[in-house]
Amino acid sequence: MSDAALRTRPGTRFTRSRVPLTLWCLALSLALIGVLVWAVGSGSVHIPSGDVWAIVWHHITGSVTPWWTAARESIILESRLPRAITAAAVGASLAVAGGSAQAVTRNALADPYLLGVSSGAGFGVVCASVLGWTAGVSGWLVTPAAAFIGGLAPMAVALLVSTAVRTPAAMILTGVATGQVFSALITFTLLVVARDQQLSGVLHWMAGGFGDARWRSAIIPLTALLTMGTALVVAGRQLDLLHVGEDGARALGLPTHAFRIAVLLAVSLLAGCSVAVAGGIGFVGLLVPHVAAMLVGARARRLLPVAALVGAIALVAADTFARSASQRVELPVGVVTSLVGAPIFVIMLWRTQRRAT
Template identity: 60%
Template sequence: MTRSRSSYTALLAALCVALAVVMGLAVSFGSVRIPVGDVWAIVGARLAPGTFETWWTAARESIVIDSRLPRALTAAVVGASLAMSGAVAQAVTRNPLADPYLLGVSSGAGFMVVLVTVLGIGAGMLGVFTIPVAAFIGAMIPLFLALLIGGRYPQPTAIILVGVALGQIFSALITFCLLVIADERHITGVMHWLAGGFGDARWSTLIFPTITLVVVGTALLFSSRWMDVLQTGDDGAAALGMNVRRFRVLSLLAVSVLAGAAVSVAGGIGFIGLLIPHLAGFIVGTRAIRLLPAAALLGAVAMVAADTAARSVAQSTEVPVGVITALVGAPIFVWMLYRQYRRLEQ
């Protein structure tokens, strides 16, 4: 047990180092290449003034502190949020194909962004916060409708099925608005948001998803024991004194809030919430207390790496991060499924 615990601690430490490395590279890469050593020196000088003698220009310091660092941190927070919420969604539904957008969060957020962008409803009302706030409100609409409608029925799958249906409705509304109402300029902007990205990341927009990750993530870690109990089946969990229905509803609520906060600043980025929990489970096992932190760190590393690749693939334009995660994540997911089912056949 001690050896297993020390191995797990070493793994988390290695993932933290990997996250620091990819974040350093993310801040270093760009139209203006800044050496990684300079990046950490600039960050260190800002955190502890007087630690380093300044040898860099004010322009480079502004690039690091005001532009690339908040973008990298936002990518890390969003990746951790999606991966953790995906792991919880898969655990409480006992469905390996569940993801954070299970209750239509992404589609609802996208629809509100379309309303703000295409119809101009509330456009510019909150400045740089207009799109994030609209997206989060939109993400919560299908969630609460799913809880209101599906919560009337005793079957736990009712909420999920209602959420899936609402997601399809909002996706149809997005398509209708883009085809019938929007002009070409609006379509380009909305499509980039729907595919996901961190081009609008700022220190101010980082606050809300970070607080959400800390608060909701901590609550999920404290409830990890009940997630493991739920794996015994609803009847077994109920026999151990668990209110299965209430726990599942609260867990799905936490999943959607966490995913909604991530979507509000990054758009609908797929595959991180679906793939990373499987990868983390392959490495550390399925116990929730081990799975959730590992999934969060792996998700942060993967998202920062994907954002760096999105900025580096094409020089003339920035590829949406969702395109990168889909192109890389889909083959890996298929390979993992192939290995799993081949092992079961043997």
Template identity: 60%
Template sequence: MTALTERTEVRPSSPSARSPLGFAGLIVLLVLTTLFVIGLAVSFGSVRIPVGDVWAIVVNRMLPGVFDVWWSQARESIVVGSRLPRALTAATVGAALALSGAVAQLVTRNPLADPYLLGVSSGAGFGVVIVTVLGFGAGMLGVFTVPVAAFVGAMVPLFLSLAIGGRYPQPTAIILVGVALAQVFSALITFSLLVLADERQLGSVMHWLAGGFGDARWSTMIFPVSALATVGTAMLWSARRIDVLQTGDDGAAALGMNVPRFRIVHLLGVSLLAGAAVSVAGGIGFIGLLVPHLAGYVVGIRAARLLPVAALLGAVAMVGADTAARSISSSLEVPVGVVTALVGAPLFVWMLQRRYRRAER
């Protein structure tokens, strides 16, 4: 987890998007890119399916009779039953993490904030340990057992952070409590795995902690999709008020904003989005930290532009990472969190070097 004990002042960007396409054109391009990447992800696998066939199958499922069927039933089952829900889940989780990461960075005015700053990832991991290792509620909800356990576990450090840190006037108190709780839950996970877990349970939990979409189903998409549709829309709706916060706490308060309450509500939304994403994908890092910076390079830091661009870039990045994870080895699926870390960490360091070199000039 990232400790957020310092504030970084952020200068407002110009109102115009930096993209030569214009903001509307950029959004259209990103939507088309997202659809293209999803099509490639569904196409790729042990059985290669042409992208044209993929979209024909999808359209024909939505509007029966549009095409004369030329594909086999087996291919349709692969597309609709397995690969498409996986790709869509990856896109939804990527959008949720990138959007929540962007909001976290804006409302804390700290470029190192990420969606897990209140300990939701560690709490979710411990929820999975309770079900997998300790056996409480195992199998009770069928395929929903692990996602529900992860989501409930993610909410525990969130509400403890609000209950404990919310007693103090400084907003950083909530964040610091969240960081401390993340370490506590990480320690509980480690203790449970080392002392209580057998080899099978250890492998299962470690695979979940590394992150991935191997268990993605149409039914389990309900968690990230619902969170993105409700919490994500609310965040986009409050973009102008988020921009007001960039003038500083005193300036925002002078304009009539209740800054502590506004920040707490949005950190709650960040954690809800992250918790829903983690519940189906595990702890996937760097998407929520890195993608908002990439979006900022394209459109600046105005929330009304940054948030939707970050969400779409996050969807593209996550689908790409999941496809790469499935492609590295024919006999073993690499956890998506490994791919995002190996690619994201060097890229993030390079971006920091560029920023600091520019500041020195």
């Protein structure tokens, strides 16, 4: 399938990159490692990058003679490193979910938030928190399950409407509407059902952030990314077929309805696990796939791996800035991504409109 056939997806450059995919992935992987080292070393207690490498290598192999304090090692291994790894996994998951949602809906503006998945997942987590199900040893498993189930509700409504109307735009509009409904349900639950001592924790979670991230919480988005992300990359050729339209994809042997449901279930799981760990973080799933398409083209098997790496880099950098910008208070990561992402989104829309006219 040629790149010319993919030009039906608006708002993205589809010229094929002259740089091989392997080189892009290698360069972005090195950049991600560099950003992770910078993130682990930054904070109220600055730790040189050499110490970061030495401490991590000592923890893995035990071949380095320690010269650092136990407090510094604890800061890296128990706080900053799991936080950075969690941010990278969430950023990659949101980027892959956004790129897959844009492909399956054939709409450049689709992402887990516009489809209502994030609002539904947030409602599931809020309900579980208010009912006390997230407390205790099993709470870290209940939270992603509640987020996944909550995210399925708006997705099911959008699928039903799009099946009846049979236009990709119907799914987007239905997702926006159901997202608003679930946002209203979140507000109602917090104001009417939740107890006062629960409000501060839930509101802090809704703002988006990784302040409570530990190794256990990193397992959730990493598992979803490795399973669902890999499956979506493997299904890249089928995702590309959707760009020729429903009739064309069916003529080429793709069961479009069943495939669309499977992809949207994967998107729901990726977004749900991300929301369960980090709360509401916008614009990553919307913008990062467009950046990846500008780098390597629109083919899903090229776009999704690059989008995952770019999303990981972007969210680790945003989280590091959020906790380092002020000495008095830590900014929510969702605030940083919105402040940066909204102007970029407007610029992209303006450039797309100018090219179209």
